[in-house]
Amino acid sequence: MNRYRTVLTVLAYMSALAVSAARADGPVAIVEAVGPSTKGVELMQVLSVGDVLRLKGGDTVRIGYFQTCAVESIAGGEVTIGAGQSTVVGGTVEREQATCDVGQFRTTTAQSQLAGAATFRKAAKPKKGMGSPKPQLVIYGTSPVVSVPGEGAELTISAAGSNATGHAVRLGPGTHDLGEHGVRLVPGRTYIAAAGDRTVTFKVSAAAEDGAVPAISRYLPL
Numbered sequence: 001m002n003r004y005r006t007v008l009t010v011l012a013y014m015s016a017l018a019v020s021a022a023r024a025d026g027p028v029a030i031v032e033a034v035g036p037s038t039k040g041v042e043l044m045q046v047l048s049v050g051d052v053l054r055l056k057g058g059d060t061v062r063i064g065y066f067q068t069c070a071v072e073s074i075a076g077g078e079v080t081i082g083a084g085q086s087t088v089v090g091g092t093v094e095r096e097q098a099t100c101d102v103g104q105f106r107t108t109t110a111q112s113q114l115a116g117a118a119t120f121r122k123a124a125k126p127k128k129g130m131g132s133p134k135p136q137l138v139i140y141g142t143s144p145v146v147s148v149p150g151e152g153a154e155l156t157i158s159a160a161g162s163n164a165t166g167h168a169v170r171l172g173p174g175t176h177d178l179g180e181h182g183v184r185l186v187p188g189r190t191y192i193a194a195a196g197d198r199t200v201t202f203k204v205s206a207a208a209e210d211g212a213v214p215a216i217s218r219y220l221p222l
Contacts, residue, residue, distance in 0.1 A: 028066060028083055030145075030175065030215050035060035044175040044215065046147065053079040055091060064216035069100040071214055098214040101137045133160060135190050135203035137220075141213030142187060142204060143179030144220040146171065146195075153195040155222075157183065160190040160201065171195070177215070184210065198222040 027046035034043050038059040047063065055061065055076050063072045068084040077091020086093065146155060152172040156165050169181045185191060188206040192199060200222060208218075 027147075029063050029081055029086075030066070030219065032062040032064045032071060032215050033060075034062075044145065044177065046175060047081045049081055049083055051081040053081075055079060064098065064100075064214050066100070066216055066219065067102050069098050069102065069216060071096050071098050071216070098217050099140050100214070100216045100219070101139070133190075133192070133201045136201050138203045138205050139218040139220060140205045140208050141218030142185045142208050142210050143177065143183050143213075144185070144193070144202075144218050145175060145177050145215045146193070147175045147219075147221045148173055148195055149198075149222070150196070155193060155195045157185070157191050157193045159186075160192055166191070193220060193222065195222045 027048055029047040031041055031043055031045040031047065034041050035058070038055065038061055041053055041055075041061055053061065055074065055078075057076050060073070060075045061079070063074065063079075063081075063086060064070070065072075065084055070085055072086055073094045073096075074086065074088055075092045078089045079091070080087045080089075085095065144157075148155065148171045150173060152170070155167075155169050155171050157167040158165050166185075167178075167181075167183050169178065169183065185204045185208075187204050187208040190201065190203045192201050194200075200220065202220060
């Protein structure tokens with residue numbers, strides 16, 4: 001009996017460690033849309049493993065997952081955020097797949113604790129004669145969704161290989177849809193985005209579209 005209890009205790013401890021580690025890794029999902037009557041959930045809110053959303057009968061929310069490219073439409077119930085999908089009790093959920101780039105996505109513990117933001121390492125500067133730097137990720141919409149850590153910063157986006165700044169937007173901390181700031185990029189081109197000392201090189205897919213593209217398909221962490 002004592003041995004059985006010991007095994008259960010160890011398993012519970014390991015489970016807690018797994019959830020804690022996932023939380024330390026930062027956000028795993030983002031709120032894509034919120035129903036008009038839904039309270040306590042914000043559009044573009046980033047979510048970590050173990051977060052719980054409590055929805056009333058008429059409440060709806062759409063959640064996109066970074067690592068699986070899954071987009072969930074949820075109505076009512078208690079929603080617990082997982083690593084790749086939600087657990088919904090007392091409500092309904094419909095899942096579909098979006099196109100997104102998870103290959104270079106990573107987070108740092110410090111940033112996730114301070115700002116709930118994801119980050120890329122600094123983009124390497126191209127050497128002379130080497131052409132444009134290699135993109136660290138691809139987005140599938142012409143207007144990026146950007147997470148800005150700390151107290152906010154001026155975001156600049158320039159076409160790779162150009163010295164001219166194409167777009168400059170002052171953003172507060174949090175997650176922003178640059179489409180609301182009039183930013184429209186050219187499909188097929190490579191760009192460099194910078195905010196403070198953070199830089200990321202990315203490509204806009206040749207098949208990128210304007211308009212209502214899921215946030216996870218055009219997410220650009222800094």
